[in-house]
Amino acid sequence: MSALIAVDWGTTSLRAARLGAQGQVEEERSSPQGILAVAAGGFPAALDALCDGWHQDKTLTLMSGMVGSRQGWVEAPYCACPAGFDDVARQLVWLRPGQLAIVPGLSCEHDGVPDVMRGEEVQVFGALRLLGLQDATVVLPGTHSKWVTVRGSRIEGFTTFMTGEFYALLRRQSILSRTLPPDDGPLDASAFDQGVAHALTGHSLLGTAFSVRTLSLFERIAAESLPSYLSGLVIGEELRAQPAFPAAVVVIGSPDLAGRYQRALAPQGVTTHAVGHEATWQGLWALSKTLG
Template identity: 60%
Template sequence: MQQLLAVDWGTSSLRGALLDGQGRVLKERSFARGILTVAPGDFATVFEACFAHWMGSAGTFCLISGMAGSKQGWLEAPYCACPAGFDEVASHLAWVKAGRIAIVPGLSCEREGIPDVMRGEETQVLGALQLLGLQDGLLVLPGTHSKWVTVRGGKIARFSTFMTGEFYALLRQHSLLARSMPEADGEVDWAAFDEGVALSLRGAGLLQTAFSVRTLSLFGRITAARLPSYLSGLVIGEEIRTQDFPAGAQVALIGAEALTERYGRALGQRGTSVQRVGAEASWRGLWALAQTIHPSWDT
């Protein structure tokens, strides 16, 4: 029986899972070897050091998603234009080693003449569609650069990127607001987080509401320990405020529990219910792509 080595090679980390013909995870490994730690020309060496023992079997096929396909990665996999589903993505693979190792392309789309891109998230979305049994829907991938993805007929029709996590870090560490907050975030204060979300949802925009971190602290209406959670609510609330979807809509959240829990609470203030999918979305997406490339994969 053939095996798939599914690899998620991002900016700061390298993860791999060995899957059987039915998509079951046999083994998993992770390394602090994101593409930023790899010198040009050393990607093959790093890959061999991490996964040679799994690639030793003649029947093992490898698919790699993420920033390994960027210009700074192992081999550039040019963006595939939306709308795109399994067939379109599979037809745009960049082959490192013919028949054995391939890199999944990122996706691109345009909104009002402005391009947007993703790398790695497309695999998570395609995997989540299978795990949740969806052909249409709105999927959100929270993170440093959050993605809001619209799926129609099993294809990614369009998406938008929001620099929410990065703006939180900038405000938290490098703005006037940082002076009011402790060095470490600490445990999430959910009441403070909810207050931040609520203000953003009814506010005029983050450029105005962010200053409330300063003034609430100045007048002693919120303690310093609660401010990071409050600021997190403000930036996530701002992201959600800008979205156009009807009350009562359902959203699929993909990602780590720590972030999807925050987004689930924030979306709840707009009357939106959520489904959640974790890291398994990447493995399921890569396995489904392997089936698209090799229709007899599980035989």
């Protein structure tokens, strides 16, 4: 009998893991059925299909991510920061009491403006468990990158940067797309570093982005290296917006994307620790242990 079925249900993908008595992953499965691909009322069937044979009726199942959004299975109201495991556990939305629940996600405010996350909070808790940390600055790169402050195993607050989305918009829908090659290709480390450096010394992305076109126009960067340069620009802009660099940062993400952040942070004297998607499973496992 499994101890937990952990589910990460995002906008475009669905992942699940069957965890054993010590939190170890016994089996993982995935599906392209993100919440946008599930018809109204189709969430129970989609979950049953992915977890077929896992004895859901006898095993606790915790789900995190956009499954708890207004477009998901059931909306799970956000838990306000600062928040730890106990706070999140108290606000679980139970679809089947004691058996199936959705993690609520977190909210915080900056000068009266709200910010939110869904799913990243579980990854943060999982990374802390994996690394044995109680205090940390955590970065979760992606379409909407998050910088998270953790103190005493509680998430005090976070800030969202639309870094990945701005990259995609500039890459595909701006005048820069006429200059850039059809595919990103492998990372050109030198061009990436140049983009980061230019962003850190510039005034803003509004002022630095046009350099993608002009550097190509004057043949100072090869066309195939421009996507790496643009990646450096947008990540560098994210770093430029930080009030101060911490001594150490935990980066949670895919090896390629986490590696870019590690590379960008290294010249700033920041020590980094990278954690992959296993943080989600460990976070849901740790959360399950607070339920008694």
